[in-house]
Amino acid sequence: MTLFKQIALMLSLFLLIILTTVLVLNFQSANKGVQERLYDDAKNTATSLSLSLGSANGDISMMSTMINANFDSGNYRHIALVDIDDKIIYDRKTESDLSGVPKWFVFLTNLEAPVAHANVSAGWRQVGILNVQSDATYAYKQLYAILIDLLASFALIATAALGILHLLLHAILKPLKEVQKQAAAIIRNEFIIQDNLPYTKEFKDVVLGMNNMVSKVKAMFDKGNEELKVLKELEYIDKDTQLKNRKYLLDKLPSYLKVDSSYEGGVNMIVALSGVVEANEKIGRHRVNKLFSAIATIFTEQVKESKDAIVARLNGTEFSLLLPECSSDNAIELANHIQQACKVAIEASELDTQETFTSIGLYEYKYTNSIPELFARSDNALAQAKFNRKNIHMEKADSAVEVMGKEAWKLIINNALEKNRFHFVSWSVIDTKMKKLSHRVLSIHLDLDKNTSYSYAQFMAPAIQAGLSVSIYQKVISMLFKRSNTVLSASTYALRLPHEYLEDPKTYDELSELLRANVSTLPFKIIIELPDRLVHQDSKLIRDYIALFRKFGIDIGVFEFIGESRDYQYLQDLRPAYIKGESSYFLTQNTQSLSALRLITDTVGIAVIAVGVMEMETLEELKARDIHTVQGKVTETLEF
Amino acid sequence: MVPLKVLIFSALFFASATSSDEPYTNRELLDAIAEKHKVFAKKRFFFLQETLDGVKDKSDLEKLEAVNNFFNEVRYGSDMKVYGQKDYWATPWEFLGNDMGDCEDYVISKYFALKYLNVDYKKLFFTYVRSTQFKEPHMVLTYFETPKSEPLILDNNNRKIFPASQRTDLTPIYNFNGDILDEVGKKNEKSHKKWDELKLNMQRKKI
Numbered sequence: 001m002t003l004f005k006q007i008a009l010m011l012s013l014f015l016l017i018i019l020t021t022v023l024v025l026n027f028q029s030a031n032k033g034v035q036e037r038l039y040d041d042a043k044n045t046a047t048s049l050s051l052s053l054g055s056a057n058g059d060i061s062m063m064s065t066m067i068n069a070n071f072d073s074g075n076y077r078h079i080a081l082v083d084i085d086d087k088i089i090y091d092r093k094t095e096s097d098l099s100g101v102p103k104w105f106v107f108l109t110n111l112e113a114p115v116a117h118a119n120v121s122a123g124w125r126q127v128g129i130l131n132v133q134s135d136a137t138y139a140y141k142q143l144y145a146i147l148i149d150l151l152a153s154f155a156l157i158a159t160a161a162l163g164i165l166h167l168l169l170h171a172i173l174k175p176l177k178e179v180q181k182q183a184a185a186i187i188r189n190e191f192i193i194q195d196n197l198p199y200t201k202e203f204k205d206v207v208l209g210m211n212n213m214v215s216k217v218k219a220m221f222d223k224g225n226e227e228l229k230v231l232k233e234l235e236y237i238d239k240d241t242q243l244k245n246r247k248y249l250l251d252k253l254p255s256y257l258k259v260d261s262s263y264e265g266g267v268n269m270i271v272a273l274s275g276v277v278e279a280n281e282k283i284g285r286h287r288v289n290k291l292f293s294a295i296a297t298i299f300t301e302q303v304k305e306s307k308d309a310i311v312a313r314l315n316g317t318e319f320s321l322l323l324p325e326c327s328s329d330n331a332i333e334l335a336n337h338i339q340q341a342c343k344v345a346i347e348a349s350e351l352d353t354q355e356t357f358t359s360i361g362l363y364e365y366k367y368t369n370s371i372p373e374l375f376a377r378s379d380n381a382l383a384q385a386k387f388n389r390k391n392i393h394m395e396k397a398d399s400a401v402e403v404m405g406k407e408a409w410k411l412i413i414n415n416a417l418e419k420n421r422f423h424f425v426s427w428s429v430i431d432t433k434m435k436k437l438s439h440r441v442l443s444i445h446l447d448l449d450k451n452t453s454y455s456y457a458q459f460m461a462p463a464i465q466a467g468l469s470v471s472i473y474q475k476v477i478s479m480l481f482k483r484s485n486t487v488l489s490a491s492t493y494a495l496r497l498p499h500e501y502l503e504d505p506k507t508y509d510e511l512s513e514l515l516r517a518n519v520s521t522l523p524f525k526i527i528i529e530l531p532d533r534l535v536h537q538d539s540k541l542i543r544d545y546i547a548l549f550r551k552f553g554i555d556i557g558v559f560e561f562i563g564e565s566r567d568y569q570y571l572q573d574l575r576p577a578y579i580k581g582e583s584s585y586f587l588t589q590n591t592q593s594l595s596a597l598r599l600i601t602d603t604v605g606i607a608v609i610a611v612g613v614m615e616m617e618t619l620e621e622l623k624a625r626d627i628h629t630v631q632g633k634v635t636e637t638l639e640f
Numbered sequence: 641m642v643p644l645k646v647l648i649f650s651a652l653f654f655a656s657a658t659s660s661d662e663p664y665t666n667r668e669l670l671d672a673i674a675e676k677h678k679v680f681a682k683k684r685f686f687f688l689q690e691t692l693d694g695v696k697d698k699s700d701l702e703k704l705e706a707v708n709n710f711f712n713e714v715r716y717g718s719d720m721k722v723y724g725q726k727d728y729w730a731t732p733w734e735f736l737g738n739d740m741g742d743c744e745d746y747v748i749s750k751y752f753a754l755k756y757l758n759v760d761y762k763k764l765f766f767t768y769v770r771s772t773q774f775k776e777p778h779m780v781l782t783y784f785e786t787p788k789s790e791p792l793i794l795d796n797n798n799r800k801i802f803p804a805s806q807r808t809d810l811t812p813i814y815n816f817n818g819d820i821l822d823e824v825g826k827k828n829e830k831s832h833k834k835w836d837e838l839k840l841n842m843q844r845k846k847i
Contacts, residue, residue, distance in 0.1 A: 039830065051814055084787040117824045117831065119765070121815035124791050124804035126765075126784065129824055 004173050008166065015161050023154050030146045035111065038134040042116035045070060045079075046132040050118035053081070053130065058122040064090045077113055077135040081120065083128035096137045101144045109143060111136040175203045182210050189575050189604040191218040217603055224599030225568045231593040232563055238313040240289050241296035249312040249320055251562045251585050253371050255533070256324060259457040262308070262500055264465050265366040266324035267331035268374055270382040271299070271338065273317045275356035279349070287349060294345040295319070295358075302338050320378070328364050328394055335360040335392050359391040367461060409462035412448060417468070417475055421447045424480070426493060428635045429609060432619065433628035438578075438609070439492035439527060441631060444476050464500075473501040474510065480526070481518035494527040494557055499534045502545060512548055519552045527577055529557040538570050546574060559611070561585075563593070568600050578607035578629070583618055586610050586627050594625055664692055664756050669733065673847050677737040684736050692757060700759050704783055704794060704801055707753045712799045714749075715740045729838045733847040746796040747781045748838065759783075761819045770811040771797070782815065 049070050056062035063081060071079050071092040080091035098106055113136040120127040175198030185192040191214050198204050236248040255261065273295065279288050296313070303309040303321055310322040321338075323331060342358045361382030365374050377395055385393035416422060426440040447453045463469050480495065501507055519526075528549055535542055535558055549556055555577040562585050571579070579601065586594065586608075601608055610622050613632035622630060630638075665673070665685050674682035688710060695706040717740035719728040732749040735741040741749075747766050755761050763784050771778040774797075782791035782804070791804045798807070818835035830836050 043830070054814060115825060117821045119815045119817060119820065121765075121767075121812065124767075124782065124812045126787055126815060129820070131824075 003176065004169060007173070008169055011165055011169070012162055015165065016158065019154055019158050019161070023150050026150055027143075027147060031109065031111070031143060034139045034143055035114070038111075038136065038139055039114040039116060041074075042076075042114065042132040042134045043118075045074065045076070045134075046116040046118035046130050049079075049132065050120045050130045053120045053127065054122055056122065058125065058127060060089060063127075067092060075135040075138050076132065078115070078131070078133040080131045081128060082131065084126055089128060094135065096135060096140075098137055098140055101140045105144050105147070106140060109140065111139055111143070113139070172200075175200060175207075179203055179206055179210070182207065182214075186210065186214065189572075191221070191572070221572055221600055221603040224596045224603065228563065228568055228593065228596035228600060231590070231596055235590070235593060236564065241292050241313055243296050243299070243319070244310060244312040246312060246314045246320075247588070248564070249310055249314070249322065250371065251582075251588070252310055252564070253322075253374070254582050254584075255531075255560045256322065257365075257367055257369055257371060257374065259367065260460045260464065260469070260498060261367045262464070262498070263324035263367065264461065265364065265369075266322065267326045267328065268363045268365050268378045269321040269323060269331060269335060269338075270314070270361045270363075270378045271295075271319045271321065271342075272359045272361075272382055272386070273342075273356065274359060274386070275351075276317050279351050279356045282351060283349060291345060291349045291351075294348070295342055298338060298341040298345060302334060302341070318382075328362070328396065331362050331364070332392065332394055335362060339390075339392065357391060359385040359388075360393075361385045362392070362394040364394065364396045406462060406465060409459065410466040410468070412454075413446070413459060413463050413466060413468050413472070416446045416448075417471055420475070420479070422472070422476060422479065423447060423453075427631070428638075429494070429629060429631040430635045430638045431629045432623065432638065438607070438629050439494050442480070442493050442495045444472070469498065470501050470504045470507075473497065474507075477511065477514060481514045481522065492525040492527060494529050496529040496531075496559055499531050502530070502534060503541065508541075508544060508548070511545075515548065515552045515554070519554070525555070527555045527557045529559045529580070532558050532561040532579070533564075535574060535576075536564070536570050538573075563597060571600060571606060572604050575604055576606055578609050580609045580611050580631065583610040583613045583622060583630070583632070586625060587618070587621055589625075598626065664689055664753065665733065669845055669847065672845075673733060673737050676847055677739075681737045681739065684739060688736060688753070692753060696757055700763075700783070700785075703754060703757045703759055704792065707750050707757070708794045708801055709799070711735075711746055711749050711753070712796050714746070716742065716796065718742055727834075729834050731838065731841050731846050733845065734841075737847050743779045743796055744834075747779050747794075750781045750794055752842075761817065765791070765815040765817050767791075767793075767812055768814040768816070770813060771809060772811060773797075773809045778810070780810065
């Protein structure tokens with residue numbers, strides 16, 4: 001219960017008790033007043049009537065008439081004249097008419113009209129005693145009316161008082177709300193500085209304390225960010241040409257050479273500049289470096305239309321241009337353009353093009369290639385190119401013996417989509433330090449029949465080629481939310497959403513509707529994993545998705561993280577539950593880069609997870625680098 | 641036998657002595673009266689005690705006579721003169737302390753003195769009368785031997801006690817006895833305004 005509610009409840013109770021007490025005391029006072037009035041009236045009547053009776057000189061008929069006259073003219077319950085021997089001379093009684101007064105009120109009030117007495121004499125002689133009792137009916141009615149008035153006033157005052165109390169409490173505790181907001185923001189790892197300091201000293205001290213703490217944490221984050229930016233620049237950028245370097249290419253290639261890569265394949269172009277030693281001698285190192293810069297510009301210009309292309313300097317004389325989804329013909333054409341442009345640049349540097357020239361080896365790769373294979377075949381193509389007349393050589397990947405043709409796959413996938421022949425499988429992500437399951441990562445299998453099913457790795461590539469990956473994800477997401485019982489019973493599951501699916505124009509609306517309708521009934525917690533290359537762009541689309549997931553309380557994870565961003569502020573803004581990167585990426589990072597990354601992630605409470613951990617040896621190396629949460633084959637031996 | 645008789649006589653003597661030891665006005669009150677109304681006032685209370693002690697074993701008539709005579713020696717003075725009020729019922733201590741009072745004050749002091757002497761209070765009434773001689777309201781104490789008998793009138797104007805039939809100068813208006821009303825209406829805190837005030841002043845030992 002919030003402090004506001006507690007104080008409001010306490011004060012309301014206090015107020016109600018006071019008002020009730022006042023009401024009861026008021027009513028009791030009125031009750032007493034009415035009873036006194038009843039007695040006083042009776043007493044006055046008894047005295048005046050006894051004086052009148054004295055003038056009757058003991059005549060009973062006269063006295064009876066006088067009593068009747070009095071009784072009939074006023075509100076009396078009983079008037080009796082008793083003689084000196086306690087015998088009743090004459091009396092009159094009436095029954096109370098309590099219509100209009102509830103029985104419960106009569107029962108609870110229980111008014112007893114007192115009997116007033118007066119001596120009656122006739123001349124010197126004593127006649128007896130006159131007893132007069134007023135009728136309480138009128139008193140009951142009067143008291144009941146008073147009670148109703150009091151209750152109405154009470155309700156009015158109580159409502160007004162509670163309203164004022166509510167407003168006052170809001171005003172007094174407003175700074176506390178701000179304090180609470182700031183504290184909640186700190187829990188969410190948001191860095192909010194509260195500029196409006198509360199007037200109340202205790203709140204002010206708390207706010208100052210939190211501001212101080214937030215400033216320090218923010219400073220730590222900023223320091224880590226700056227450090228990482230500098231280190232990444234040193235790590236991934238070639239100083240002379242400002243192109244990416246070999247390490248960048250190596251860290252980035254896994255996302256191109258995987259089954260669910262966006263591209264089935266493409267062309268890796270290696271451009272080597274021959275005669276650099278001679279060029280250095282002729283025009284000097286400085287001008288040669290300028291030539292390299294010019295060549296780098298040529299590369300950048302030539303590939304700027306190619307989506308997701310990577311231009312990297314592999315060493316002093318060789319460059320790699322990775323061109324996903326580029327056909328061999330287009331690549332040859334591009335190679336010719338590049339070669340011509342480089343020739344012009346070499347001539348402009350006053351060098352002999354027979355001596356200093358470019359050789360271009362092209363390798364038409366497939367997503368199934370490994371990184372060493374891609375480099376070996378590309379190098380081979382380059383070697384061929386160097387002895388080629390045109391200095392350009394294209395080498396194609398071996399045609400894999402496909403068990404099924406593209407059309408067969410398309411048929412199977414379409415059939416599976418139509419008949420819902422997908423099912424979820426999952427594997428563990430283990431926190432080896434805490435020795436517990438962090439979450440399970442979901443994947444899907446396609447069932448051909450009862451006995452045959454294809455893994456994600458088998459059917460996803462043909463699905464992408466057939467343009468069916470978005471449809472598969474639409475089906476799978478719908479299945480996840482609508483038929484969640486198909487999932488195992490762990491408490492947290494993570495699902496990767498590829499950027500093709502996220503970028504599809506229909507996805508946002510469909511996902512919104514699914515979340516709105518089903519998220520509250522999900523029997524487990526879900527984490528949506530988004531690709532780093534999409535997230536770090538901080539586009540409107542990604543901001544919309546993040547806002548959508550936050551609205552429904554869904555955590556976000558980042559996968560394929562290689563820290564290629566120019567600024568890591570997006571991690572603070574996004575505050576994912578974790579970032580996932582290849583184990584090879586974490587193992588090849590230098591200590592400073594990793595420390596800076598950990599400073600950033602620890603500051604905003606982001607876990608770092610290494611994926612593709614296959615062996616215990618790799619796990620131990622990761623642990624030595626303070627990365628304890630892992631995903632991959634090794635987890636099968638680590639089940640807790 | 642002789643020692644037994646002596647024993648019984650002694651017991652009766654001490655019981656009687658104990659009863660007579662209870663004074664009408666206790667010592668503390670007497671000291672307070674002496675302080676307020678000077679030493680003569682205290683002496684008046686000594687004389688009152690002597691008078692009461694003198695008739696305590698006598699008949700009601702002798703008690704009436706003694707009490708009536710004693711208080712009729714007190715000077716008459718209006719409430720306005722003595723207390724600065726139009727109508728005030730003084731306690732016996734105020735009345736004798738001041739050695740002055742009006743008709744109600746005589747009646748009150750006589751009533752409580754007779755009660756002290758164990759005269760049945762049900763026989764005594766405060767009677768509002770009209771004095772035909774002075775043509776003004778007046779109050780006397782009336783004594784009824786039995787409820788139906790002719791009352792005796794204890795008046796401060798006519799100092800002798802006469803049966804009511806001989807007091808043709810008085811017209812009876814209203815009989816009143818606060819103790820009787822209190823007894824009948826035990827549940828009521830109030831019975832008669834002036835009587836209630838007087839009872840309160842008596843409890844407070846107003847002097």
